Amino acid sequence: xxxxEIENLVVEFQTAAGPxxxxxxxxxxxxxxxxxxxxxxxxxxxxxxxxxxxGLLPWTAKVTADKLQFNGIDLLGxxxxxxxxxxxxxxxxxxxxxxxxxxPCFTVGFQIEEVLRIxxxxxxxxxxARAIELFDxxxxxxxxxxxxxFPHQMSGGQCQRVMIAIALSCNPKLLxxxxxxxxLDVTIQKQILDLLMRLQAEHGMGLIIITHNMxxxxxxxxxxxxxxxxxxxxxADVLSLFEAPKSTYTRALLSAxxxxxxxDRLPTIAEFLSDDQIFAGAV
Amino acid sequence: xxxVLEAKNLTRDYHIPGSLFKKAKTxxxxxxxxxxxxxxxxxxxxxxxxxxxxxxxxxxxxxxxxxxxxxxxxxxxxxxxxESLTPEMRQxxxxxxxxxxxxxxxxxxxxxxxxxxxxINTNMKADDRRDKAMAMLKKVGLEEKHxxxxxxxxxxxxxxxxxxxxxLMLNPRLLVLDEPVSALDLSVQAQxxxxxxxxxxxxxxxxxxxxxxxxxxxxxxxxxxxMYYGEAVEYGSREEVFSxxxxxxxxxxxxxxxxxxxxxxKARLARKNAA
Amino acid sequence: xxxxxxxxxxxxxxxxxxxxxFSRNKGAVIGLVIFVIILLLAILxxxxxxxxxxxxxxxxxxxxxxxxxGGQWTYFLGTDAVGRDILSRxxxxxxxxxxxGLVVVTLSVISGVLVGLVAGYFRGRTDTxxxxxxxxxxxxPSLLLALVLVAVLGPGLVNAMIAISLxxxxxxxxxTRAAVMSERTKDYVIASRVAxxxxxxxxxxxxxxxxxxxxxxxxxxxxxxxILDAAALGFLGMGAQPPTPEWGTMLAEAREFIQRAWWVVTxxxxxxxxxxxAINLMGDGLRDALDPKLKRS
Numbered sequence: 001x002x003x004x005e006i007e008n009l010v011v012e013f014q015t016a017a018g019p020x021x022x023x024x025x026x027x028x029x030x031x032x033x034x035x036x037x038x039x040x041x042x043x044x045x046x047x048x049x050x051x052x053x054x055g056l057l058p059w060t061a062k063v064t065a066d067k068l069q070f071n072g073i074d075l076l077g078x079x080x081x082x083x084x085x086x087x088x089x090x091x092x093x094x095x096x097x098x099x100x101x102x103x104p105c106f107t108v109g110f111q112i113e114e115v116l117r118i119x120x121x122x123x124x125x126x127x128x129a130r131a132i133e134l135f136d137x138x139x140x141x142x143x144x145x146x147x148x149x150f151p152h153q154m155s156g157g158q159c160q161r162v163m164i165a166i167a168l169s170c171n172p173k174l175l176x177x178x179x180x181x182x183x184l185d186v187t188i189q190k191q192i193l194d195l196l197m198r199l200q201a202e203h204g205m206g207l208i209i210i211t212h213n214m215x216x217x218x219x220x221x222x223x224x225x226x227x228x229x230x231x232x233x234x235x236a237d238v239l240s241l242f243e244a245p246k247s248t249y250t251r252a253l254l255s256a257x258x259x260x261x262x263x264d265r266l267p268t269i270a271e272f273l274s275d276d277q278i279f280a281g282a283v
Numbered sequence: 284x285x286x287v288l289e290a291k292n293l294t295r296d297y298h299i300p301g302s303l304f305k306k307a308k309t310x311x312x313x314x315x316x317x318x319x320x321x322x323x324x325x326x327x328x329x330x331x332x333x334x335x336x337x338x339x340x341x342x343x344x345x346x347x348x349x350x351x352x353x354x355x356x357x358x359x360x361x362x363x364x365x366e367s368l369t370p371e372m373r374q375x376x377x378x379x380x381x382x383x384x385x386x387x388x389x390x391x392x393x394x395x396x397x398x399x400x401x402x403i404n405t406n407m408k409a410d411d412r413r414d415k416a417m418a419m420l421k422k423v424g425l426e427e428k429h430x431x432x433x434x435x436x437x438x439x440x441x442x443x444x445x446x447x448x449x450x451l452m453l454n455p456r457l458l459v460l461d462e463p464v465s466a467l468d469l470s471v472q473a474q475x476x477x478x479x480x481x482x483x484x485x486x487x488x489x490x491x492x493x494x495x496x497x498x499x500x501x502x503x504x505x506x507x508x509x510m511y512y513g514e515a516v517e518y519g520s521r522e523e524v525f526s527x528x529x530x531x532x533x534x535x536x537x538x539x540x541x542x543x544x545x546x547x548x549k550a551r552l553a554r555k556n557a558a
Numbered sequence: 559x560x561x562x563x564x565x566x567x568x569x570x571x572x573x574x575x576x577x578x579x580f581s582r583n584k585g586a587v588i589g590l591v592i593f594v595i596i597l598l599l600a601i602l603x604x605x606x607x608x609x610x611x612x613x614x615x616x617x618x619x620x621x622x623x624x625x626x627x628g629g630q631w632t633y634f635l636g637t638d639a640v641g642r643d644i645l646s647r648x649x650x651x652x653x654x655x656x657x658x659g660l661v662v663v664t665l666s667v668i669s670g671v672l673v674g675l676v677a678g679y680f681r682g683r684t685d686t687x688x689x690x691x692x693x694x695x696x697x698x699p700s701l702l703l704a705l706v707l708v709a710v711l712g713p714g715l716v717n718a719m720i721a722i723s724l725x726x727x728x729x730x731x732x733x734t735r736a737a738v739m740s741e742r743t744k745d746y747v748i749a750s751r752v753a754x755x756x757x758x759x760x761x762x763x764x765x766x767x768x769x770x771x772x773x774x775x776x777x778x779x780x781x782x783x784x785i786l787d788a789a790a791l792g793f794l795g796m797g798a799q800p801p802t803p804e805w806g807t808m809l810a811e812a813r814e815f816i817q818r819a820w821w822v823v824t825x826x827x828x829x830x831x832x833x834x835x836a837i838n839l840m841g842d843g844l845r846d847a848l849d850p851k852l853k854r855s
Contacts (some may be wrong), residue, residue, distance in 0.1 A: 041471075090443035185332055186331065189539065199558070215498075219541045239552060242544070243545050256469050258472075259498045267473070268477065345752075386746055400753035403755055
């Protein structure tokens with residue numbers, strides 16, 4: 001049985017211009033200890049599908065799915081309060097903007113200890129000990145001292161480490177990282193990705209990385225799902241995706257990478273692919 | 284031949300005034316940077332956030348003055364701290380910004396955005412201005428029907444095209460591109476990079492291309508300057524810098540850039556299986 | 559750019575989008591309907607009123623409304639102490655109230671935006687001086703300040719309007735200044751500067767149009783506040799002078815009859831209440847429609 005399973009997920013938003021289908025029949029599976037990358041450009045519905053699965057979308061969104069299962073539990077059938085006992089504990093999520101993800105009014109120590117109190121019910125001393133341990137784990141120097149810092153006193157990379165520490169605080173079985181390094185510098189990105197990969201291997205977590213960056217996919221994923229305009233275009237293991245992409249869209253996407261530039265100009269997608277061709281070429 | 288842009292020992296300090304609890308201090312954003320760019324060439328300035336590359340862009344674009352050092356454009360010395368800028372000088376350097384959503388005035392139509400520089404700087408007739416704007420729209424890959432539309436009707440890539448068109452309306456010599464493709468999707472990034480290359484060929488434009496993305500820089504640059512905490516730690520031709528980086532920071536930067544080629548994936552998977 | 563242009567739905571035009579968000583707020587639509595009715599009544603006053611607002615009918619002093627015991631249908635809302643038709647006076651009064659609102663808002667918006675634009679654009683010492691003066695104005699209770707100003711200028715409708723405008727000024731200055739400060743560092747402003755745009759062009763053509771949305775909302779609220787303030791000044795005898803059929807003045811004239819003729823005070827009071835509520839509801843809807851932060855979905 002896979003750890004996390006989605007079948008035929010559809011998400012629609014009510015907007016001024018009528019209903020807008022952000023996710024259109026996406027299915028995926030993640031096993032324990034596996035790294036799945038969901039890659040796509042803006043508007044591909046890659047973040048929305050994960051937020052929908054976690055029940056984090058606003059009320060204007062209509063979410064339907066044939067199957068939405070985590071560890072054998074049907075998430076769709078759960079009441080919001082039951083869902084909250086799973087989301088944040090067994091499924092954790094980190095976001096793109098680390099500084100905005102932390103509450104600026106409280107110290108980072110307070111924020112991580114709050115999670116420990118709510119989900120694990122630890123007492124004060126145990127919370128603090130665990131918080132220090134977690135900060136140490138994610139590579140924050142002087143963890144005991146850092147606990148009393150506010151988010152604005154830390155850099156973006158440090159804040160993302162704090163977010164990862166909070167996400168890991170309850171030993172989640174699945175971690176969803178939504179563009180975890182997009183807002184960070186390259187050298188910091190490298191450190192955060194290395195950290196994520198190390199923690200994933202140590203804890204045997206399932207990890208879903210949502211990204212638009214092909215380099216990040218290449219450096220982290222076991223398996224890759226390519227999305228375009230809410231639909232799944234291709235699913236493959238990482239090596240075959242880069243070595244022999246099956247869908248026309250993935251081929252076009254890879255050829256647009258400046259790394260792979262051969263001539264004077266980069267091949268572009270719009271020049272030779274319409275939406276219909278992209279969907280027809282999906283596998 | 285004179286360089287289109289020559290900078291000698293440029294510095295820029297910011298004074299942060301003290302308050303009740305803090306002492307006043309001076310931040311050295313740019314510490315003595317020298318470089319030059321020739322016509323039709325691209326100088327890429329690479330660095331991470333806070334390295335002073337955007338400050339340098341504002342100095343080169345004559346938005347902010349340099350604290351010390353000389354800047355020559357077409358061999359002519361420019362110092363906006365001492366004398367006001369002549370319109371001719373102003374027209375020689377234009378800029379394209381990173382964020383396609385903040386770069387266009389949301390209350391103005393594309394046509395108005397494009398013709399504004401002409402209204403300010405030239406005595407062209409309304410019809411001529413319109414013709415020139417239309418021609419420029421086509422040049423950057425947009426259509427005449429876009430002339431009367433508002434920015435919010437465009438995608439990020441299209442807005443960046445409009446921003447490039449606006450920058451070119453005054454026939455500048457030098458275009459400062461401040462992370463012009465960082466906020467764009469991969470496929471759109473490729474289109475905009477191609478457009479920039481086409482325009483450079485056609486108008487013999489000189490680019491100062493500011494970026495944090497080494498793969499883009501490797502593709503577009505002739506010369507590369509790597510900045511680190513306000514200093515230029517590495518400066519040379521693209522081949523020199525990429526094949527034989529001298530400074531340890533440059534090497535760190537290269538090592539940190541994710542690689543999307545099959546060999547590195549194979550190597551990584553092998554490492555993973557071994558562990 | 560085929561990728562970006564093919565969309566499942568075409569984006570709605572500005573007006574359609576505005577109406578979509580505005581009409582979601584039922585209260586706002588009701589407010590708009592009431593406001594339009596009042597506006598039409600005020601414009602068509604000579605055609606719709608059954609009587610002249612100033613002709614006194616000595617036969618029917620303090621006649622009760624038609625539906626009360628002893629009322630007459632020709633005087634639907636009854637008559638006042640000197641036999642004038644209250645309904646007609648109220649309809650003519652709407653003219654004054656709306657006129658006051660319009661003039662006050664125009665005056666305070668224009669001057670407030672100018673001052674706020676200067677403060678927000680130039681910052682530094684100019685900004686400090688302007689904002690401290692505004693703080694001083696804000697430190698006075700607004701009605702008291704208006705009273706003092708009218709006392710200095712002399713009672714009357716025009717002076718009352720000037721006084722109320724001045725009292726309203728700081729809100730517009732602050733709002734404009736805040737909006738200008740957040741806009742002026744944006745890329746499009748810098749791009750205009752790089753293209754050679756001068757200070758005046760940047761201030762009025764580049765920055766100002768992008769600061770209008772919150773000002774429109776504030777203007778509607780100021781509109782109702784102005785009507786209320788004008789009525790209050792009229793009631794205190796410092797605004798419009800009798801026999802002008804201004805609502806506040808009507809209330810003041812009717813003060814002594816509160817005990818025996820409830821209608822002479824009730825109807826002008828209701829007129830003020832309904833108008834102010836309608837405009838405030840409308841302002842709420844405008845805020846929903848114009849403020850992107852509040853847009854749902």
